[in-house]
Amino acid sequence: MKLYYLPGACSLVPHVALEWIGNPYEAVAAGREEIKKPGYLAMNPLGAVPLLIDGDLVLSQNIAILTYLDALAPQAKLFGSITVQDKAKAMKWLAFFNSDLHKAFGPLFRLPAYAEDNQPLADNIRRSAAEQILRYLAIADDHLSRHIYFGETLCVADIYLYTELRWCKLLGLDYSALRHLESFYQRVAENEGVKAVLGQQGLSA
Incomplete structure (x- = not known):
């Protein structure tokens, strides 16, 4: 699993979530110029972070990423509860x-x-x-x-x-x-x- 982030940006949130889950992951610092390049835009046309890649799944938008991570690892209680x-x-x-x-x-x-x-x-x-x-x-x-x-x-x-x-x-x-x-x-x-x-x-x- 790979997360693209900008230091200090809202991508800090799924980065912490991945740390809480405890499974291996790769965090890649993406500069502001890099996220506007064609290769990155092919994955996320908005040219923004966060961006999560898990196998064939390429997922942008914090709420979508966090909901996905919570479903993968409910024991981590990313939303503070299981109810x-x-x-x-x-x-x-x-x-x-x-x-x-x-x-x-x-x-x-x-x-x-x-x-x-x-x-x-x-x-x-x-x-x-x-x-x-x-x-x-x-x-x-x-x-x-x-x-x-x-x-x-x-x-x-x-x-x-x-x-x-x-x-x-x-x-x-x-x-x-x-x-x-x-x-x-x-x-x-x-x-x-x-x-x-x-x-x-x-x-x-």
């Missing part, structure tokens, strides 16, 4: 972090082309994006006021939010007013699978 209802709850949070929150980071990583030469517009777009991220993080923070994780135990939804909090730190986006997030971040960072993956990707804790 249908509890897995569905964790999946709800995974979808929220994967879709709504992740999308909100887009303008902070790359401005729309129409705003590149318009500084006031660029500043407004970045400010609005940061405000939207904090609104979404407030929803997660409210959950953490009553729970330790987003599954019954540590699960892939938690790793997704952990990854996005890493992005906040990278971008200098201050979430300290949401007082449950940093302790959550530190709890997740102590997981041995997370530590192993950060080391493989050359990232600091």
Whole structure:
């Protein structure tokens, strides 16, 4: 089994999942130029990570990859449980972090082309994006006021939010007013699978 990833990107989530499963796998760091080359685009026309290859199966999209890995190794409890209802709850949070929150980071990583030469517009777009991220993080923070994780135990939804909090730190986006997030971040960072993956990707804790 082979996983293509970009260091620190959302592909960190299935990378940790593979580490939790414990079966042999190969993790391949794919540079931003490489994922736009014809060979990679033939596997994933979006030119994005993560990309998982398992025999003849070539699978993109985090939720699809994580669902597949969970089905292969249910004993690993990637969604924090083996019960249908509890897995569905964790999946709800995974979808929220994967879709709504992740999308909100887009303008902070790359401005729309129409705003590149318009500084006031660029500043407004970045400010609005940061405000939207904090609104979404407030929803997660409210959950953490009553729970330790987003599954019954540590699960892939938690790793997704952990990854996005890493992005906040990278971008200098201050979430300290949401007082449950940093302790959550530190709890997740102590997981041995997370530590192993950060080391493989050359990232600091």
